Amino acid sequence: MTENILSTVIMKNVVMDYSKLTSDDLLELALRSKNNAKMLFKAAESLKGKHSSKNYSLFLLYTASEELQKGLFCMFAHRGIMSKTQLKPIFKQHYAKVMLFNMIFRNPKFYVKNGRFYYGEILFKDLDIRMLVNDDKEFVDKYNEERESCLYVEPQDDGSSYDPSKMIVNVESRRVDLIDKMTYLDAIFKTVWSFDFEGDVQNFDYYTRRPTAKPKNSHFTFSGTGDIVRREDFYPDSVRERMGMR
Numbered sequence: 001m002t003e004n005i006l007s008t009v010i011m012k013n014v015v016m017d018y019s020k021l022t023s024d025d026l027l028e029l030a031l032r033s034k035n036n037a038k039m040l041f042k043a044a045e046s047l048k049g050k051h052s053s054k055n056y057s058l059f060l061l062y063t064a065s066e067e068l069q070k071g072l073f074c075m076f077a078h079r080g081i082m083s084k085t086q087l088k089p090i091f092k093q094h095y096a097k098v099m100l101f102n103m104i105f106r107n108p109k110f111y112v113k114n115g116r117f118y119y120g121e122i123l124f125k126d127l128d129i130r131m132l133v134n135d136d137k138e139f140v141d142k143y144n145e146e147r148e149s150c151l152y153v154e155p156q157d158d159g160s161s162y163d164p165s166k167m168i169v170n171v172e173s174r175r176v177d178l179i180d181k182m183t184y185l186d187a188i189f190k191t192v193w194s195f196d197f198e199g200d201v202q203n204f205d206y207y208t209r210r211p212t213a214k215p216k217n218s219h220f221t222f223s224g225t226g227d228i229v230r231r232e233d234f235y236p237d238s239v240r241e242r243m244g245m246r
Contacts, residue, residue, distance in 0.1 A: 033071030040064035059150035069097035199226025
């Protein structure tokens with residue numbers, strides 16, 4: 001990030017002005033969030049084999065998923081799909097990213113018309129993100145409870161203690177769900193970054209395939225009369241330098 005913006009981010013007593021973030025700032029935030037999600041995923045993988053660490057591994061997956069979702073929304077802002085100021089609740093509330101994933105993606109309300117992204121009848125960049133985030137308190141409470149059950153000791157109704165290192169709860173089903181979301185997020189992240197959307201596009205999703213003797217690949221899918229067109233110079237040298245790629 002540019003020096004003045006970075007100073008604003010790290011000074012806790014200063015309110016972050018998201019409108020001042022540049023296109024390069026936003027792309028760097030997106031890529032660093034994606035990289036951080038990758039590191040968290042690797043850490044989760046290293047812990048999953050030990051019984052007492054299974055819940056901690058799952059907590060890292062929750063965090064990795066949130067980081068990847070944050071990265072995607074920064075990419076949306078970089079690409080002009082959403083406004084910079086819409087990022088505020090995404091950075092301020094850890095459940096906001098998950099709430100938005102739940103309401104927006106794999107949802108027919110989310111589509112492209114004439115090359116512009118919409119949610120329902122509203123242009124995506126005109127959405128009141130805070131209203132969406134606070135729209136389903138039951139979902140938020142359930143998510144927070146499941147996430148925190150991976151990390152914290154809590155009292156139970158019978159007077160005993162819940163200990164995440166001893167009581168393993170629904171780890172595998174939650175793990176499968178989180179990895180599915182992350183695969184989807186990774187696919188749409190790469191597509192939004194490296195392609196322009198033209199015409200009318202909807203029904204966003206992905207499929208995976210594992211070619212013989214090759215890593216598993218995820219492929220972004222959609223329907224409609226529109227198309228996607230490969231962008232040139234989608235990774236500018238200015239950002240490569242900031243990411244330490246030059």
